[in-house]
Amino acid sequence: MKFTKLSLISLICACCIGTGLLAGALVLMLQPQTRQNPLLTVRANTSDRADGYLTCTGYVDAGVEAVYVLDSTTGILSAGVLSRIPQSPGFQATYQCNVNADLEKVILTASKVGNAGRKSGRSSSSSSSKRNRREAEGAAANQALMVPTEPKYIITSGTHDMIQGSGFRLAVSALYVTECNTGITLVYVLRWNPSAHSANQPINLPLTLFTFHRFLTPMVMEEGADAE
Numbered sequence: 668m669k670f671t672k673l674s675l676i677s678l679i680c681a682c683c684i685g686t687g688l689l690a691g692a693l694v695l696m697l698q699p700q701t702r703q704n705p706l707l708t709v710r711a712n713t714s715d716r717a718d719g720y721l722t723c724t725g726y727v728d729a730g731v732e733a734v735y736v737l738d739s740t741t742g743i744l745s746a747g748v749l750s751r752i753p754q755s756p757g758f759q760a761t762y763q764c765n766v767n768a769d770l771e772k773v774i775l776t777a778s779k780v781g782n783a784g785r786k787s788g789r790s791s792s793s794s795s796s797k798r799n800r801r802e803a804e805g806a807a808a809n810q811a812l813m814v815p816t817e818p819k820y821i822i823t824s825g826t827h828d829m830i831q832g833s834g835f836r837l838a839v840s841a842l843y844v845t846e847c848n849t850g851i852t853l854v855y856v857l858r859w860n861p862s863a864h865s866a867n868q869p870i871n872l873p874l875t876l877f878t879f880h881r882f883l884t885p886m887v888m889e890e891g892a893d894a895e
């Protein structure tokens with residue numbers, strides 16, 4: 668009886684030791700695969716703000732990031748990509764624009780569309796289609812927008828999958844600048860030249876507005892817009 672109990676205890680201990688060895692072997696086998704699996708690569712863009720100044724980073728190419736700095740008071744948006752040569756420190760590519768000016772152009776364009784839509788809506792007969800009425804209402808909403816005296820911006824970046832060309836091409840991420848008073852998001856995409864970056868050729872280009880969209884309900888409206 669004692670021999671049977673001793674054998675049972677020995678068998679249980681052997682099973683525990685075997686399980687531990689098997690688990691350790693599995694961990695060692697899986698570790699190299701985890702390190703080499705590209706799907707597990709984590710990339711995080713960063714952003715921050717202080718006293719009206721906003722910063723953000725975004726990828727322009729594989730493993731290459733740009734830094735964006737926005738002065739919300741003047742509207743000056745600057746971007747830069749570091750040189751890849753340590754012996755020549757500095758920014759190889761720099762960009763700049765004025766988001767306040769771009770926002771004003773967007774609002775003025777929307778106002779012109781709104782005026783045209785209102786005239787069309789007033790002159791249309793009662794038999795106008797629902798589509799025309801919806802267009803007139805949307806145009807009137809655009810016309811009610813006004814340029815804020817104190818813009819409030821938030822910025823972030825994100826990758827895209829737009830088709831690329833040769834030579835100068837688009838950076839692999841876009842910068843999204845949202846003005847909270849109007850609800851308008853301005854989208855900027857850097858023009859990127861990998862060959863110039865590899866050769867450390869300095870580049871200074873304007874940062875042009877790519878597109879825009881109003882995602883939020885505007886808080887800044889023209890006076891008297893409701894009365895009309």
